[in-house]
Amino acid sequence: MQATADQLKQAHRDRTLQLPRREYSEAAIATRRDLLDRAFAILSDPAQRKSVDEELLGLQYENDADAATIGLDDRQLIGALLILQELGEYELVLKIGRPYLSSGTASIRDGRFGDPRIALSDIVLTIALACLELGREQWQQGQYESAAEALETGQELLLREGLFAGVRGEIQSDLYKLRPYRILELLAMPDDEQSDRQQGLRLLKDMLRERGGIDGTGNDQSGLSIDDFLRFIQQLRGYLTAEEQQALFEEESRRPSAVATYLAVYALLARGFADHQPALIRRAKLMLLRLGSRQDVHLEQSVCALLLGQTEEASRVLELSQEYEPLAFIRENSQGAPDLLPGLCLYSERWLQDEVFPHFRDLAKREALLKDYFADEQVQAYLEELPVDGEVLTDWSMAERGLVHHELSYGATSRNGKSIAVEDNYGGHRSTTATLTATPEVAASERSTKLAGTETRSTVARPARNGRPRPPQTRHQEPDHTEPRARAPRENRRSRWLPIILGLALAMGLGFLIIRALRAFTNPNAQTANDAIPVQLDQPIVHLVPPGQAVSLSGEMNQPLAQKVLETWLDAKKLAMGKTHDPSKLSQILIDPRLSEWQRNVEESKRDNLYIEYDHAVKVDRVEVSPTDPNQASVKATVTEVRKYFPGGQAGEVQTDRDMSVRYTLVRQDNQWRIKDWQ
DSSP, X not given: OOOOHHHHHHHHHHHHHSOXXXXXXXXXXXXXXXHHHHHHHHHHSHHHHHHHXXXXXXXXXXXXXXXXXXXXXXXXXXXXXXXXXXXXXXXXXXXHHHHHHHTTTHHHHTTTTSSHHHHHHHHHHHHHHHHHHHHHHHHHTTOHHHHHHHHHHHHHHHHHHTOOHHHHHHHHHHHHHHHHHHHHHHHTSOTTOHHHHHHHHHHHHHHHHHHTSTTOOOOOSSOOOHHHHHHHHHHHHTTSOHHHHHHHHHHHHTTTOHHHHHHHHHHHHHHHHHTTOHHHHHHHHHHHTTTTTTSOOHHHHHHHHHHTTOHHHHHHHHTTOOOHHHHHHHHHTTTTSSSSHHHHHHXXXXXXXXXXGGGSTTTTTOOOOHHHHHHOHHHHHHHHTSOTTOOOOSBHHHHHHHHHHHHHHHOEEOTTSOEEOOOTTTTSOSSOEEEEEOOTTSOGGGOOEEEEEEEEOOBOOOBOTTSOBOOOOOTTOXXXXXXXXXXXXXXXXXXXXXHHHHHHHHHOOSOOOOOOSSOOOXXXXXXXXXXXXXXXXXXXXXXXXXXXXXXXXXXXOOHHHHHHHHHHHHHHHXXXXXXXXXXXXXXXXXXXXXXXXXHHHHHHHHHTTEEEEEEEEEXXXXXXXXXXXXXXXXXXXXXXXXXXXXXXXXXXXXXXXEEEEEEEEEEEETTEEEEEEEO
């Protein structure tokens, strides 16, 4: 209503020069052009312009601006839908266009909209593109399931009609990239929304299958690297219950996967302690044998032995640990005692409370109390059947068979006292295991969970009394003592430790230090080429955000890296010129002179109360690295840019620059590629 004659001319010129996507028919493009010409003619005539302004003003006062209409011939429908789609009125396009498809296309086939085949193709394309853009819009707004629904609607339409495989590929690509966000949104649903949460688990399992496991190298098309996916797994753990994590990670550990094995240990420990099911703790202890050949997991093994009432083994294994801070805490709180049992009890309770429970949605607010666990009669009954000194097992296969035999003999005691069946094939691959790796020379204060995909036969050396491991025994090796000492009756031996542990648990009070049981290596040089990716289980997880997040732009310049650099710049531009006028990302991708120029642009737009919404498409055509300076490169790309202006917060004109050929000058500074200039 406020546009001048010159502005109308410029807008008409821009619109007519900007062609829609190449998939549209010539008839659709011509109809669109006719409508633009008609609108320009009406608005250029003062009398007709006044009439239009008065009508719009009246509707505005009546709060019924949506009632504004314009009469169209049937043959102009496709052009009108195309213009609405370009204006971002995606929901209106769907509202108007979908009935023509859902009615069996009878109205299209009678020829009233032109050639039926061409008309159907154009309408399908417009609706599919509206679904695509609506999905992207909802994605940016954090409405991930709504975005997926819109994208899937467009994809199903194209599949049904068998049209536009390229557009269908764009939609599928977005669905793959959207999947991690959908998983987080679905798993975060309340407990009573089980169907949604199960859908999230199914999507997660699909990703794991396509990647080949948590630390696999398969391509799930999400764009997440191995590091990114590990952080993603860490982030979603807080949305899963202990039972859900146990089922998921035990299954994944059978690939085999060291990462999944360690996470399964966490879940088994958490459930076993919280639900008073020591059989699960025993399974966790046996799974740790798969990790102990190259990684210091003695603290975890010691905690498991303690919770199984195997106090001698707990003390013996604890002495093998190289973790300085936890051991110092345990010794400090065991002063005056004949062994380290008092401090180990305190440490175990704090570790479960602060380092284990917070990773499970159903246990995060639960209190970890040793006294309640050991006071449970069913726990006591189960522990009475276990050997006090723990199982001496020479490899995982023997450990696994021993567990199955024991559980089939005695049964796993559930909370209601009934026997629970144990899977006979627990553990999966018996001949190979993935192991956690660690460098023995690394100080205990630098310990972390380094996860490796190395497959090796896992053998467990039985520790001698002096703390040094003895050579691994084979199954037929003779015992190293020809005359073993007589074993006391099980019930009498068990009666010695149970009152001690219960007494220590009851004596626990407040004021104890919070111990970090899992820490990262602080020495980056300790990681060797065969080590795997470090994962810190006690660190807050980086929040995933839609595209726009800062990314690493290091490495040798090539076409994929150049594509990432340009996309990072365009995302930073969207953020800087958008509604929030946030220029923070500009300095992460631009250097002067372009950095100063765009920082000024942001300030001017903010001062003028103007923001711009951008839609971009960019394709790298050629990358040239300077033969004399590897820190400089030239990138030629084809860029399409759509700009939607919002002066004073109100929707204004839309401009499009299509298929621009741009040459970017890139410079590597501090090992990160930056854009210096373009033309």
